[in-house]
Amino acid sequence: MKIRTTKYIIKDGIINAYRNKLMSLASIIIVTASLLVFGIFLILSMNLQYKINDMMVRQLQIEAYCDANLDETQVRDIEAQLKMNSFVSDIRRVTKEEALQRCKELLEEDGRILEGYDGSFLPESFIIKIKDSEHIKSVVETFRNIKGVESVAFLEENVEDLSSISYWARIISILLLVILLSVSVFIISNTIKLTVFARRREINIMKYIGATDWFIRLPFIVEGIIIGFVGAIISFIVTYYCYSTIEGQLSKGILGESIDFVSINSIVLYVLGSYSIIGTVVGGVGSGISIRKYLHV
Structure with a gap:
């Protein structure tokens, strides 16, 4: 395609969008609304996954107890x-002294019975x-086979439950996002069809x-x-402003307790990219498909 023709096509597209201001505005509003609904659910699903992952990280903790009779060299080797x-x-590393202090805290008022003890009877631990939760069982077995390790403890049921929740939350989120995306594409495409329909006479004359x-x-x-791009x-500006405001207020504890969200800066490019790709692709493809029936004159 010649450069002159390309310039004409781009210029004509811009002029047409401006000339048909009412239909263009209606299409932009629909695109914006559709992407906002999609974006809200996208961000909610990202925060849900973030919360689940955060809980899993807290649960992915193992405590390996050493034999109480080991000397310093043997403990360091472990x-x-x-x-x-x-x-x-x-x-x-949890020293014998720290282990004794933990016992006192667990016993609360009864911890006084441990007064006078130096913790030498307690094992050191790590x-x-x-x-990764997928490897926690194999890691536990490996640690149990280390010479000098008396026992290894971890919350197995909690890890398995959180892994299952994470898996199904991810599957459900993907399915709902696909459904919502399909609905958004359908709405945007039909809006563009109305724009093309309003200009069918112009298309026939050109043919x-x-x-x-x-x-x-x-x-x-x-x-x-x-x-689509506009x-x-x-949509991105509205999403960014609203999310930043909500994140800032809730992180300050406006509801009485601080709530952690996925940082807007960590997802800004992902959200902007998703909006831009969906908007431009659906806008371009929707227009190309919608005009097809009016080209057969």
Whole structure:
């Protein structure tokens, strides 16, 4: 395609979008509303997954108890072996003194019975955080086989429950997002069809004077892309402002308790990209398909 023709098509698409201000505005409003509904659910599903992952990270904790009769060298050797595991994200040593203090805290008022003891009768232990719930059982078995490790404890049922919840939450979120996206595409496409229908006479005249199908179609596609992109940008601005405001207020504890959300800065490109792709693709493809029936004159 010649550069001159390309410039004409882009210019004509822009002029048509401006000339048909009422229909363009209606289309932009529909695109914006559809993307906002889609975006709200997208962000909700991302926050749900974030909360589940956060809970799983807290539960992915193992405590390995050493034999109480081990000396300092043997304890350090166990620590070195624990750190060598590639699935370990963090490890903290609990000394005999710390273990004694924990016992006192657990016993509360009855903790006074431990006064005078130095904790030498208690085993040292290691609190270990695991990177991935999928490997926690194999990691536990590996740690149990380390010489000098008396026992390994972890909340197995909690980890399995959270893994199951995470899996089904992800599946349901994907299905609902696909359904919502399909509805948004349907609404936007039909709105664009109304725009094309309102200009069917213009299309017929262009056909009668010898214009090719693609020469007629491309300006409409450009127009649809512009409408979709403008709607996407407006949706993103509204989403960004509202989410930032809500996130800021809730993180300050406006409801009496601080609530953590996914940071807007960590998802801003993802949301903007999703809006832009959906808006422009649906706008362009919707216009191209909608005009097809009016090209058969």
